[in-house]
Amino acid sequence: xxxxxCGTRLPEGSTRCHLCGRVMVPPSxxxxxxxxxxxxxxxxxxxxxxxxxFVVTGRLEIDLRLRAAVCLxxxxxxxxxxxxxxxxxxxxxxxxx
Ligand SMILES: [Zn+2]
Numbered sequence: 317x318x319x320x321x322c323g324t325r326l327p328e329g330s331t332r333c334h335l336c337g338r339v340m341v342p343p344s345x346x347x348x349x350x351x352x353x354x355x356x357x358x359x360x361x362x363x364x365x366x367x368x369x370f371v372v373t374g375r376l377e378i379d380l381r382l383r384a385a386v387c388l389x390x391x392x393x394x395x396x397x398x399x400x401x402x403x404x405x406x407x408x409x410x411x412x413x
Contacts, residue, residue, distance in 0.1 A: 354402075358395055366391030 317326050321338040332339050369387040376383070 358399060361398060362391045362395040365394050 317328055317330065317340070318324070319326055319333040319336060319338055319340075321333060322336040324333055324335045326333060326340075330340055366387045369390055370384060373383055373387065378386075
């Protein structure tokens with residue numbers, strides 16, 4: 317198997333990458349329903365953050381499309397951070413030993 321994070325070749329069945337420390341996710345760990353809920357929750361968070369930023373930056377005199385793009389990008393970044401935090405806090409869902 318190959319580490320999806322750093323591309324290192326690992327022995328089959330490894331639970332963690334010895335190089336970058338990435339925890340491997342066996343496909344059966346999170347049920348499809350759980351994965352679905354997580355994806356929906358992340359999308360909701362992304363939209364909420366982007367919308368919030370869009371409202372907050374409403375007072376600034378920036379081009380509307382630029383503002384929307386910046387808010388969406390920031391939303392993605394913040395959702396990514398939240399996603400990492402969630403994975404750290406709820407390792408059960410992601411196959412940590
Ligand atoms: Zn790795």
